[in-house]
Amino acid sequence: MAENRFPSPFEIETPPGAEGWQELYSYADVFSEDRRAYEESQFWFQDSIHWGWALTPWDATVMTLCMASLSQYNSRVFKVPPSQGVDARILNGYCYLSPVEIDDPAVIEGRVPEFTERAGHYFQNWDSLYASWLEKVQDNIREIESLDFSPLPETEPIETVLEGRGVSSGWDLLANYRRFKDLTLKIWQLHFEFLNLGYAAYLDFFGFCKESWPNIPDLAIARMVAGIEVDLFRPNEELKRLAQLAVDLDVDDAFDHEDPDAVQQHLASSDAGKRWLASWDEVKDPWFNFSDGTGFYHFDEPWIEKLEVPYRFLRDYITKIHDGEDLTRPMEEIRAERDRIVGEYEQLLDTDEERQTFQAKLGLARTVFPYVENHNFYIEHWSMSVWWRKLRELGATLAKEGAVEREDDVYMFKIDEIDEVLWDVVKAWTSAGENRSRQIWPARLAERRRIYEALRQWQPPKALGNPPEVVTEPFTVMLWGITTDSVSAWLGAGDEGEGGDVTGMAASPGTAEGRARVIFSAEDIGDIQEGEILVAPITAPSWAPAFSKIKATVTDIGGVMSHAAIVCREYQVPAVTGTGYATRDIQTGQRIRVDGTAGTVTFLDD
């Protein structure tokens, strides 16, 4: 029976064993009685594209900083006429978002002149602003890297005295953490500086194409706009180059070893191998700061720290080279094909005016698209890899001080709690005493970890609260693919399964049949056999090397504009995303048919 509303967030029960979960998160981020009237009147959807898993306190901090940064550009900075941003809450450890729309046409109208001036400035100066954005992001990364979180010294360095610094390492540690918090927020401020406007320009071109050719595949529009040399694809390209280099230098047998240390020892034992290692070192930073996940979660690991992942990809590429496959991207062909596609659609327009409009919109979409494609590498992968590394460094220092048992307990702190812990540690250091944190935090963090484990077992409902009649908030539609249709589909959840045994979003077109390989983390990517269909909770752009082996992808989580979907389309692998339960309902070895055009998965007989 379809109901006309989703459960109230206040009706949802706490999962067994997770009592007191609210303590893991800021009071700004949870549903509460004092805001109940507002919270019950809103529509909330679980953001499974970005935050499909339960959040640790630090994961939650990343989420809330990210969403506030998105919102401010809509509501306050650019004054996107109909949008006051996207509000965020956490329920039972899961992220729920709510589009905040402006209903009053007069208010919307009133915001148009400001938006036009502000967004217009960005569109007109896009290239120079983007160039300076790249510098700002890299400055931010360098500054995060430079923050010193090492344990406090037994004796203050002599320079403090000789240079007359006037402040100590204790002061530095406290100041560095405060700076770290600022730079964390700055990552997300920078993430959204261009993103919403970029999507707006893309969507405008998209709308023009859909009006001109009502049935044009999304893929065709994406192909007209997509960049040829995209930084997001660079890590994979570098890996292919290194595979070729290993073959050329005749050191490819080093990769027969499973253990990364053994690979490195083997390489270090010859001059040719050393040359290969030098070439790896030249590109690893930044290009292998490439997360095996979304970069949003504490458990995401970049290639640079988890060599078995890129080494396994290298091994596959080396095999392909030996089989005579050419791994290089045929740039001229790709460029010519893009020109052909644009030319053919342009020919289908009737008047010069239409063709001019088409070219102008395509031109703007292409201007903005490098940002849309590349920000993912610069923020989610590079910035966040460096950032998580720095947080772990802090965790190691806290472990040394006894405030936490293990360095990864640091993920269980709320952002501002660490100020107090550090003060306690520094205070004890100044008078050669014992900090009190070691008496307080290990037990508290263990309790939080236990609650977190209970939250992980919970299945969050897709939506809460009051469904909107029409979804118009542009970024909810654009980024999350949430439309009036999908909301009513969720309300009538009994109809699920129509058209296939598993259904989801048609994320990358085409059909394929084959045996499923269910993978839960990047570590298992090596199990994938040529011609199998990858089934995973979510995929990351860094899984791209595996895409040369697989026939199709099915994920539990993710939308049409998700990064995984973008990469699938780039590598022309059919994909169905956001199925909810593919990893539960499909078994490794099962024969399935994936229809990435319809968004369905069908079970086949053996």
Next chain:
Amino acid sequence: MATRPRSPYTLFFEEYSPDQQPRLGGKSASLGSMIQAGLPVPPGFAVTTDAYDTLRSHPDLRAGVHAHLDDLDHSDTTALTEATREVRKLIEEVPLPTEIAAAITRCYESLCEQCDDDALPVAVRSSGTAEDMPDASFAGLQDTYLWICGADQVLEHVKRCWSSIFTDRAVSYRRQRGYDHRVIDMGVAVQKMVRPQAAGVAFTLNPADGDRSQVAIDASWGFGEAVVSGEVTPDNYLVDKVIYEIVSRKVSDKRLEYRLNGNGIEVAEVDEDRACQPCLDDEHIRAVARMARRAEKHYGSPQDIEWAIDADLPEGDDVVLLQSRPETVWSNQRPTARSHIGTDPMEAIVNTLCSPLSARQKQPS
């Protein structure tokens, strides 16, 4: 390929040039121009209007046409039927001038040699030259003879095409419009038969909404007649004509097919399993769409084509084009929503943000 026999009475399609058009009639000229454009049209040759021209100057024939038709009372339908039958009989019985018969025979034999079949089945069709023959949509007035084998049979059916100038309906049609029976030209097209495993029609736009970026394909088992006549609900495929993505497929229950039976074509029932199978695989769907797009580019306007998958040809090269006509319903219309045209770029972006596409599509058009 062996040198083609030369004669004023015949012309192989691949030798077509536009200045030949008046000598060939519409059908042969169209097939010739498609072959010239590199479109995969089954091979064949035209019998030129010179052949019929020569034949009709035969004294017996001139006298016969004169005698039967000059003083005919056209309101007397019985007399009209009788008179036209006599004229047709004359044409079919008058001996064909040797050089014409020889030219056609040589061409047929050359075609047999090319296709490696001594008694190659061909289709023989009349190829009218101008408005002096009623439009093809006047069913039955343009004659088509399928599965004709052997030179003698070809000659006989060429004469039948000529005699079709004098069906009662054609004669009264010309009479109404004031055309002279004695100066009518008629060509004939002789073309290798295809043995279609599947066939149908295709539009180089979406007939449902006029979307010019798509090719719409209707397909069924066997000969295309089942689709053209509307006797089956065909499979329907929509293909993007730029990136050749198959956007939609509707597979129907196709219970009937026109197929070969010995030396003729019969209507037969399709067994249940096969009836519900898609009659084209993805490669064939794309190949048909590509060919339709090539025809559209060749003619410079949306086309309505007939195509077939020829079981005699090697896979990958087996899609053939049988006919291409201008599409007339949508060609001059465009999808109605053109909200983007002529707006200032920032205004367009504001509109996009204030009314996302998904919300706009909800609105009644």
